[in-house]
Amino acid sequence: MPCQHPPRHKAGTDHLTANGCTNSSTTQGSSVDSGHKDDDVERGPASYERIILSVGGLKCGCCETGLSKALRHVPAIRNHQVNVVLARVEFDLDTSRGSITEVISRLRKTTGYTFEKYDQPEGQVLELLVDDVLEIHQAGRPFGVTLLESGDKQYWHPAMLWSGRNSAIPPTPLLVSSSPDQGDGTMEKFVGPSLYRRNIRIHYNAKQIGARDVFEYYQQLAPSQNVQLAPATAHPSxxxxxxxxxxxxxxxxxxxxxxxxxxxxxxxxxxxxxxxxxxxxxxxxxxxxxxxxxxxxxxxxxxxxxxxxxxxxxxxxxxxxxxxxxxxxxxxxxxxxxxxxxxxxxxxxxxxxxxxxxxxxxxxxxxxxxxxxxSVRSLQTQEALLVVPGGSTAPGGDTRVIDARLLQYGDRFKVLPHTRIVTDGEIVYGGSEVDESMITGETVPVAKGLGNTVHAGTTNGRGQLVVALTKLPHENSISRIAMMVENAELSKPKxxxxxxxxxxxxxxxxxxxxxxxxxxxxxxxxxxxxxxxxxxxxxxxxxTIATLIVSCPCAIGLAVPMVVLIATGTSARFGIIFREPQKLEVARNTTDIVFDKTGTLTTGSLTVIEGKLMGAYPENIKSMILGLLEGDKHPVALAVCRWIKSHPDDNTPILPTKMVDIQSEPGSGVTGVCEASRLKVRAGNPEWLGVKLLESQHTHLCVTIDGFHGATFRLQDRERPGANKVIELLTSRSINVHMISGDSEGAVNEIAHTLNIPKVRTRWRLKPIDKQKYIHELQKAGKVVMFCGDGTNDSVALKQADVGVHVNGGSDVAKGASDVVLMTTRLHDVLILLDISIAAYRRIILNFGWSALYNLVAILMAAGAFVRFRIEPQWAGLGELVSVAPIVGIAFSLKWRDYGRKYRGLE
Known part of the structure; x- marks a missing residue:
């Protein structure tokens, strides 16, 4: 399969195939074996890999206790997590103490369950069916193919060709590997012809060679093999x-x-x-x-x-x-x-x-x-209507149907009316309305035209589109959402x-x-x-028989994980990803919400109102500013770069000066050195640069060149649509709303006044550490704090908050520090988040209540406490069905409510 998901951590370097993750951090809610001793000199230093196993044979919700205890008894394992609903376990394994094979064997012996390792290889993998794996190896490896690896089955050693079918030579898997830059085709182990078709995994770099090119390469050089794509497999769970x-x-x-x-x-x-x-x-x-x-x-x-x-x-x-x-x-x-x-x-x-x-x-x-x-992955379309390379994008252009796994960079594909979009891309022909409810939760179709982006899994309307691929299936919207949801599903609330x-x-x-x-x-x-x-x-x-059988701990064991699973999946359908399901329980208790200003309460799309350049050579200053800020994704930097490019001198385009030693200081500015003149250029807020300006309601960016004031830009932002209504609704829930920013006092007060946020709950000119301190002070006062931000300078605050919410469009650093990720920029998603948290908690309590009521009444009836009403032994076996069915129904009721309906008019 070419569509594999990147691991949560980097793969261990002691294996050529990606089979785990190293140095994973401790996850909340996991169990740590306090008896671990890593000071054994003979074993060497501990080397941890993150392992995911699919579990077969789990029979009910109470199986988790025994499985968790078995994991705790393995000294090489720490930080384990179990999900009985998904039948998965995840843990850190010290490979210096034992191999994954030994661990699986021990767990199988102690629990009776079967375990299957879930590999998440880095990069892309194409899985093919072939007759003779040796011939595939002899066909060589095109540039970009990094590894050939056998699939799940075993292969006979080539010596069987000479020793006959009854040879006692043990089976040996194919493993052909080398570094991408060597290209020497070294064969470490290999196998020969087989009576059966075998699956071969081909690891490749999608930026160097496409999946279709790899497939066609082996089809042409090994024509006798009848090379085919292996059947698509379902997710292990x-x-x-x-x-x-x-x-x-x-x-x-x-x-x-x-x-x-x-x-x-x-x-x-x-x-x-x-x-x-x-x-x-x-x-x-x-x-x-x-x-x-x-x-x-x-x-x-x-x-x-x-x-x-x-x-x-x-x-x-x-x-x-x-x-x-x-x-x-x-x-x-x-x-x-x-x-x-x-x-x-x-x-x-x-x-x-x-x-x-x-x-x-x-x-x-x-x-x-x-x-x-x-499972969001079910929204992934399995086939694509590929526009033949070099062909016309017009409706009558040549197309052919291919497996979606064979898409590659540079492809264009056609989307017919009322069909799902196969992967993320940009429209190059046509127009239509697209139902994006799988990402946004909004049922109202969105108009799409030339240059607009579309997402995998969304549904096209009545028009016909031709889309230029920007993301392969393994990295598109569906895969990103699915990966975050699946990673979160293994952790559990307190x-x-x-x-x-x-x-x-x-x-x-x-x-x-x-x-x-x-x-x-x-x-x-x-x-x-x-x-x-x-x-x-x-x-x-x-x-006695009736009493023992009618009782059911399964209902208790499933009361929480079933609700958490459905709640995280439901929230994902609204574009809200709980990276830490523990926060599903915490969010409902929020007393204070702290918003970052730029990009969160405001659109983050600033406009330069005025630009002043000092000195005799303004074009040189513009060129140096452009060279310093062009790669910066901060909204202020983007706005200034746009202004410079739209204000050329003498109609001559401004070219960026090459800058070196560029360093960014979050919350303050950027510093760089002009390579040609060695002048030090700094761009940032006036206080950081020591520039004195009159306070105004605008955002300022100042530039100094070797300590001299070279330029000043006044910028203006506007509040996000619906922000004032969202804040009003939050206030009506007795939640205190705060706004903090690294911007000037005037700009912060202007937005605070517009949104009716009390000045006592606003702060300006805050550096990242100051934002963290502000949240910490609220927590010390007994508040449960949710922080919403999007920038790198918000990362520390996101970590400090009881619930850190990352708003779409922000930096990857901030996303990594957050507990919840909003896939859209809609501010009312915060309200939906709170509603789902409250609804999930209520259902958990209802499940516990039902479990307790059922077991109390059923046990009393079976034991004969009610003389005239008794559960006969032969009917006691219905206990599991009667107790678990309401638990499932209560959890699934989360899916039946449209949490976004009452907020759709806010934007």
Whole structure:
């Protein structure tokens, strides 16, 4: 596949293939093994890689406790995170203590689950199907191809050609690699022909060679190979979820097939004294019990032995086994014509297993649907209508359909009416209206014409467009949003810790309750009802089985992660990305919101009102200013550069002077040295430069050349549309609004007056450290502070705030320091963010409430506390379905509300 996602951290240098990330920072909410010792001289210094594993075999929401404990017991692992909904774990692995293969083997032994490593290679990867991998290697590597790597399958060593098919030579994977600048084609390991088609991953630099060029290169030089693109694969979480759902459904279907006859024999009006029915029931129930033992016992024993944990599978295994064993004993007495008072109840054990497996199947399906519902990747179109290179962009121009993975830089593609746009680009022909709701959450189509940008996954209207590609599928809007959402989904809010503790103690407590129920009913029946000990024990067993089975910690385990998953996915549909889901819980408590001025409360598109140049050679000054500021993305620098270019002297274009040693001081200005004259040029705010100016309501940029005042520019900004209404709504929620800026007092006061922000909550001429201190002072006063900014000079403040919000269009540094990223420049997205946070928290509390209510009522009913209302043992298996279904419904209700509707009129 050419569309791979860049890793969150850089790949380890001790592997040629990208298989992890090094030196990852500690993530909030993760567990650290305090027993780690990195001072072993023989091992050498610790070398950490960030590893992501997909987990197969998770059965319910309470599986997280055992899996987390198993991870904590591996000394080489730290900072682990588990998401049972997505069936993924992520952790830092010290490769000096053990390999990923050893870790997977140990985790599989201690948990019983299967683990599959999720590789996130750097750069682009094209995956092909070939017959002979050796011939592909012999075809060489065009410039830009950096690595050839075998896929998931194994290949025979070339020696098999001489030693025959039964050679004992072990399989060896292909791995051909060299540095991009060597080009020596060194083969470290290789393989020969195979009876089967194999997949080969080709790593390449997309800026040096395109995916289509790579594909056509190997098609031409290895024509006998019938080179084809490998089938597109689903995201690992979705693939594993689909497999587990299919397996759960098959198990339920098979179990039901054997259960139905047993139930019919038990409840149908037939002669129950006929021993034939007992024989058949025993045979069918034995098959069901074998399925139950295989499904529940291994995992329960592994968790008990290796992690010391009693999981729900343990209670299920014990309860179903008790019912089955008792029925076998009763069957033996019936065959000997000495029937027990209660007789056989094979239907109890079989129905228990069938209904539990039904609950598991619904649980798996719900988790899969939840993962799919928030998967932005499903919006990626798989095919593109490529405009033939060199052809006309007119409607009648030549086009051909290609796989979207084969797009490359320089391509133009056609977008037909009412189809999705395949990737980001710029319109070069046509006009239409585009539905961008997948990015903005706004259903109103946006008019697009020549020169406008379009985004992957958005839907074209009635017009026809020709788009010049600017982003490949692996780096387009869909991939960027999906990557941020997926990275965030592994972390969890602090409230999850409460759910984890409850789920961890749930099974031992239920085991204790089960013993009490058994003793209570046995003694009550023997003493109060004067029944025999045997009959009292039998009746007590039925109550105990029902009590143990009907309880369900899965609802507690899924109460938080299901809501967080849906909430982060829903917010992403509105262009709001929670990089840290912990902040989903914090945001609702916000008491103060601090806005940066330029680019956040204002448009950030400044206009030069006046430009004064001092000295006899203004054209030289303009040239030096242009050379100093041309690469600067600050709004003031951009505005000044535009003004200089639009004010040439004598109609002669201004050319930038070459500057060296350019250094930027956030919040102050830029310094550089003219390469030819060695004059030191500084541009920034007047205070920093020591220039005295009269205070005004405008923003000022001054320039000095070797200490002499060379130029002054007065600039004007305007408030962002709808900003005053947003601030009014925030104030109506009793949230204090603040505005801080590095700009002059006059410019700040002008915007504050326009937006009705009290002067006491405004600050000006603040450097990055001053912004941090301002937020810190609010926090010391007990405030929960949200900070909204976009520039590099806001990064420290974004980190300091309880919730740091990055506004689209700002610097990547600021984005990296933020907790929440707004994909649009709409200010009312802050209101939507708060609404989603409040709605998510309410649903988490509602889920906890339902979980507690269900378990309390169900356990009391199963235990016989309500004499006339009792849950029979055979129906107790419905517990998981009854308890989990509302949890899923409550979480999915987040998707049914249009959070942006009431704010659409603000801009």
């Amino acid at each position: 979705l693939a594993i979820g689909a497999r587990q759902t299919k397996r759960a459904c098959i198990l339920f279907a098979v179990t039901t097939f054997f259960t139905i006859p047993v139930v019919v024999f038990a409840y149908a009006p037939v002669n129950h004294n006929n021993i034939v029915y007992a024989h058949v029931s025993l045979a069918l129930a034995s098959v069901v019990q074998i399925i139950a033992i295989n499904e529940f016992v291994p995992g329960a024993l592994q968790s008990l032995i290796h992690s010391g944990l009693f999981e729900m599978d343990f209670l299920v295994a014990v309860s179903t086994s008790i019912a089955y064993v008792y029925s076998v004993v009763a069957y033996v007495f019936q065959v000997k014509q000495k029937p027990l008072e209660t007789g056989c109840f094979f239907e109890t054990s079989t129905m228990l297993v069938a209904l539990i497996l039904l609950g598991r199947a619904v649980n798996e399906y719900a988790r899969l649907r939840a993962a799919k519902s928030v 409230i999850q810790a409460l759910a984890d503790r409850i789920a961890g103690w749930f099974v031992p407590v239920m085991a204790a309750i089960g013993i009490l129920v058994f003793l209570a009913w046995m003694l009550f029946d023997r003493i109060q009802n004067q029944r025999t000990w045997r009959n009292a024990v039998i009746k007590a067993l039925t109550y």
